[in-house]
Amino acid sequence: MRRPFALLAGALLVGALAVPASAADGDGSFTIEDPRITESSGLAASRRHPGIYWTHNDQDEGAFLYAVDSSTGRTVATITMTGVGTPRDVEAIAVGPDDQLYVGDIGDNDGVVWDHVWVYRLPEPKQLKDQKVRATQYVVKYQDGPRDAESLVVHPKTGRVYIIDKQEEGGHLYEGPARLSASGVNVFKPVAPIDLWATDAAFSPDGRRLAVRGYFGGIDYDWNGGRPKRLGRLDLPLQRQGESVSFSADGSKLLYGTEGEQSPVQAEDAPGAADGGGKSASGGGSSASSKSGGGGEGAGRTVTLGAAALAALCLALFGVRRLRRRG
Numbered sequence: 001m002r003r004p005f006a007l008l009a010g011a012l013l014v015g016a017l018a019v020p021a022s023a024a025d026g027d028g029s030f031t032i033e034d035p036r037i038t039e040s041s042g043l044a045a046s047r048r049h050p051g052i053y054w055t056h057n058d059q060d061e062g063a064f065l066y067a068v069d070s071s072t073g074r075t076v077a078t079i080t081m082t083g084v085g086t087p088r089d090v091e092a093i094a095v096g097p098d099d100q101l102y103v104g105d106i107g108d109n110d111g112v113v114w115d116h117v118w119v120y121r122l123p124e125p126k127q128l129k130d131q132k133v134r135a136t137q138y139v140v141k142y143q144d145g146p147r148d149a150e151s152l153v154v155h156p157k158t159g160r161v162y163i164i165d166k167q168e169e170g171g172h173l174y175e176g177p178a179r180l181s182a183s184g185v186n187v188f189k190p191v192a193p194i195d196l197w198a199t200d201a202a203f204s205p206d207g208r209r210l211a212v213r214g215y216f217g218g219i220d221y222d223w224n225g226g227r228p229k230r231l232g233r234l235d236l237p238l239q240r241q242g243e244s245v246s247f248s249a250d251g252s253k254l255l256y257g258t259e260g261e262q263s264p265v266q267a268e269d270a271p272g273a274a275d276g277g278g279k280s281a282s283g284g285g286s287s288a289s290s291k292s293g294g295g296g297e298g299a300g301r302t303v304t305l306g307a308a309a310l311a312a313l314c315l316a317l318f319g320v321r322r323l324r325r326r327g
Contacts, residue, residue: 001283006217007319008209010164011282017181020029021069022050023167028070028248028253028255028267029255029264029265029266029267030068030071030072030073030264030265031054031072031073031262031263031264032067032068032073032257032262032263032264032265033072033073033074033262034068034075036057036066036075037055037057037066037068037075037263038057038184038215038258038259038260038261038263039058039059039093039259040046040055040056040057040058040243040244040257040258040259040263040291041055041057041090041092041107041150041200041244041259042054042090042091042092042093042103042104042151042152042200042243042244043055043057043060043093043200043244043245043246043255043257043265044093044094044101044202044246045095045097045246045247045248045255046067046095046097046112046124046249047095047099047124047236047249048124048126049067049124050130050249051069051070051071052067052068052069052070052076052128053067053068053070053246053255053265054066054067054093054095054101054124055068055070055244055257056090056103057090057261058089058090058091058107058198058243059090060090061266062080062086063080063081063082063084063086063087063120063135064078064080064081064144065078065079065081065093065101065103066078067079067128067299068078070265074093074264075196076128077125077128077130077131078130079122079125079130079131079132079133080132080133081103081120081132081133081134081135082132082133082135083134083136083137084105084118084120084135084137085137086235087105087118087239088105088114088117088118088146089105089106089108090103090107091104091105091106091107091149091150091151092103092104092106092150092151092152092155092200092201093152093201094152094154094202094203095124095154095156095187096154096156096159096161097154097157097158097159098159099123099124100121100122100123100124100154100159101121101122101123102119102120102121102152102161103117103120103121103122103135103152103156104117104119104149104150104151104152104163105117105118105120106118106119106140106149106150106152106163107148107149107150108146109146113146114146115141115146116139116140116141116185117141117149118138118139118140119137119140119152119180119186120137120138121135121136121138121140121180122135122136123136123192126302133320136176136182137182138180138182138186138280139184139185140163140185140186140187140188140209141175141185141186141188142174142187142188142189143174143187143188143189143190144190145273146274146284147163147165147166147174148165148166148167149163149164149165149171149174150166150198150199150200150243151163151166151198151199151200151201151212152164153199153201153202153203153210154197154203155203155207155223156205156207157202157206157207157263157320158178158205158207159174159179160176160178160221161176161180162174162175162176162188163176163188164194164198164201164212165198166197166198166199166327167197168197168277169197170193170195170196170197171193171194171197171198172190172191172192172193172194173190173191173192173193173194173228174188174189174190174191175188175189175190175191175226176188176202181268181311189221189229191226192226192227192228194212194219194228195219195230196212196213196214196217196218196219197214197215198212198213198214199213199215199242199243199244200212200213200243200244200245201213202245202246202247202254203223203247204247204251204270205244205247205249205250206251207223208222208223209221209222209223209231209271209272210222210223210228211234211245211247211254211271212245212272213234213236213242213244213245213256213281213327214242215241215242216236216242217233217234217236218230218233218234218236218245219233219234220233220234220271231271232271234254234268234271235257235268235269236256236268237266237268238256239256239258239264239266240258240259240260241258241259242254242256242257242258243254243257243259244257244258244265245257247269247270248267251270251273252269252270252271252273253268253269254267254268254269254270254271255267256268260305291308301311
């Protein structure tokens with residue numbers, strides 16, 4: 001994926017607002033230890049193997065998926081997808097019904113505009129071991145022309161596939177056909193706005209909520225029959241380059257990942273987890289999990305005056321650059 005200027009602000013913010021180590025030791029948090037995984041761009045909790053999370057690199061030398069044990073951070077299986085050719089820019093992974101893995105080769109590294117992208121589907125292996133698994137490849141086009149996208153979700157009840165495009169001013173949820181066709185082109189249609197520069201998204205296990213994350217914040221949506229209704233902000237951790245999100249298999253946690261060597265994956269309480277999932281915060285100033293009363297979108301932690309000033313400066317510089325680019 002292309003690295004925008006916003007990531008400079010993100011790096012400065014992480015340095016200025018670094019959370020003490022003890023604050024990052026939440027239930028389910030782990031560090032990806034595999035030296036091969038340097039650009040983890042997607043994350044999905046296994047339904048078949050408790051405590052296992054599937055991930056992949058943004059760009060790799062092959063069609064690889066990695067099963068990471070969240071108790072140790074170590075890779076316990078490497079899957080090589082066959083039957084899919086050479087991936088271009090794999091950005092997302094999701095688990096659908098019947099333990100099927102869906103992989104989104106939907107990005108546009110280096111600013112290339114593809115007239116079509118690909119989605120791969122394969123069964124989640126019953127045994128965690130290095131192996132080759134044949135995948136089905138689907139050709140995807142968007143109704144309104146090429147899109148840059150990093151978010152793919154599969155509804156856990158219907159199996160319908162959705163993509164969220166990545167736009168600085170906010171993107172759209174694109175709905176695929178009720179059933180993907182391996183022999184023809186699958187046209188995805190825009191059906192609802194998404195108020196975020198989205199880098200990943202995830203369905204709750206019951207399919208009632210949609211979590212969408214970006215570099216600096218996230219939004220909790222009620223799925224609302226495929227027309228998402230905003231409920232509140234997500235409590236994102238501060239990360240160098242926020243790239244991925246997944247609900248835990250039981251839906252009690254949201255896990256947030258980032259790129260880089262030995263990248264941390266941090267678990268936070270999912271919205272509504274403390275009260276059984278019945279409520280979410282409003283779209284006001286507090287985060288969805290209400291861990292603190294201050295902070296910007298997704299921060300969820302008390303911010304010192306100096307750090308807040310630095311954040312404002314970074315974002316102001318980012319805004320100036322956008323204005324210059326539009327001029």
